Amino acid sequence: MDKHNLDGDEAVRSTNDDASHCKRFAVQLGYWTDPYLPLLVRSTERKTPEINRGYFARVIGITNIIEKFIKAMEGNCQIVNFGAGFDTLYWKLLDAGLSVKKFVEIDFANVTSRKCHYIRNNDKLIRGLHSDDEEIRYSTSELHSGVYHLAAADLRKLSEVESKLAECSMEYNVPTLFLFECVLVYMPIQFSHALLQLIADKFSTTFCINYEQVNMTDRFGDVMLSNLRSRGCSLAGVEACASLKSQEDRFILNGWDGARALEMNQVYHSLISPVEIQRIEKIEFLDEKELLDQLFHHYCICVAWKDSLDLKLNLLTID
Numbered sequence: 001m002d003k004h005n006l007d008g009d010e011a012v013r014s015t016n017d018d019a020s021h022c023k024r025f026a027v028q029l030g031y032w033t034d035p036y037l038p039l040l041v042r043s044t045e046r047k048t049p050e051i052n053r054g055y056f057a058r059v060i061g062i063t064n065i066i067e068k069f070i071k072a073m074e075g076n077c078q079i080v081n082f083g084a085g086f087d088t089l090y091w092k093l094l095d096a097g098l099s100v101k102k103f104v105e106i107d108f109a110n111v112t113s114r115k116c117h118y119i120r121n122n123d124k125l126i127r128g129l130h131s132d133d134e135e136i137r138y139s140t141s142e143l144h145s146g147v148y149h150l151a152a153a154d155l156r157k158l159s160e161v162e163s164k165l166a167e168c169s170m171e172y173n174v175p176t177l178f179l180f181e182c183v184l185v186y187m188p189i190q191f192s193h194a195l196l197q198l199i200a201d202k203f204s205t206t207f208c209i210n211y212e213q214v215n216m217t218d219r220f221g222d223v224m225l226s227n228l229r230s231r232g233c234s235l236a237g238v239e240a241c242a243s244l245k246s247q248e249d250r251f252i253l254n255g256w257d258g259a260r261a262l263e264m265n266q267v268y269h270s271l272i273s274p275v276e277i278q279r280i281e282k283i284e285f286l287d288e289k290e291l292l293d294q295l296f297h298h299y300c301i302c303v304a305w306k307d308s309l310d311l312k313l314n315l316l317t318i319d
């Protein structure tokens with residue numbers, strides 16, 4: 001299908017293909033290890049070294065924070081990955097011996113039905129869901145096992161989100177991490193605000209990781225927006241991506257105790273081990289670092305917390 005003819009929601013759903021193909025290519029080159037992604041995404045055309053390094057920083061930065069959270073909670077926690085696309089985090093955490101009480105992925109039905117089909121038809125993926133001997137329930141677009149749940153909902157519709165969380169038997173008093181990896185920016189901010197408020201209202205102890213654009217009010221931001229618009233995809237929530245402060249404020253405004261946003265430049269140098277950086281910087285030669293620096297300046301990780309049990313979630317921030 002011609003991308004120019006896609007309607008807005010279809011263009012948003014297709015961003016999952018872009019993200020998973022970019023990750024697939026970086027994995028193929030050895031930026032990080034993911035034996036599961038090739039089971040969901042076929043090999044793909046070459047991406048630039050800047051894109052590959054950008055995805056490396058995104059995936060490893062986010063994974064490092066999630067691992068810290070699970071270790072701090074000693075596994076007595078839940079994870080909800082909103083707009084999960086073809087993410088393989090659940091299986092990678094299992095391999096790392098980091099299991100949790102519940103792991104829920106939610107996306108549009110069109111995306112979850114494809115993921116559901118791939119999981120059902122792959123022994124390696126299915127094996128990871130049998131850990132608790134509970135029967136696996138399938139529908140066209142959903143899959144529910146004891147720990148892992150894949151459910152379909154439009155995140156702009158709070159009633160759908162609430163009923164899916166209930167169907168997945170989420171426990172509202174168990175510490176719960178919410179992950180939004182390049183997701184909120186596709187929703188008008190009244191919807192993302194309402195979703196963040198819903199989480200803060202329902203969950204007594206919660207930690208959020210939000211990865212997306214920042215510093216979008218300059219020329220680089222304008223070019224990114226017009227490129228996306230020409231592909232039928234507007235960043236409807238870009239207003240929240242003006243600065244690190246606007247990224248933090250959206251949480252404080254919506255019932256969270258605290259938030260801390262870092263540009264990817266900082267994440268790359270403070271959250272990823274120097275040994276890893278040395279290793280990946282040898283994979284591909286970068287002509288000049290300016291474009292990568294620009295890219296890193298325009299993406300951030302924002303963590304936020306609501307810490308009713310005083311578990312010192314603020315110490316899981318990223319510096």
Ligand SMILES: C[S@@+](CC[C@H](N)C(=O)[O-])C[C@H]1O[C@@H](n2cnc3c(N)ncnc32)[C@H](O)[C@@H]1O
Binds near residue numbers: 015
């Ligand atoms: C850029 S992709 C990111 C996928 C995955 N989080 C990753 O980083 O690899 C954005 C994802 O968010 C999902 N998404 C965006 N808006 C959504 C909404 N209103 N309801 C459900 N899913 C949504 C899209 O379908 C897509 O899978």
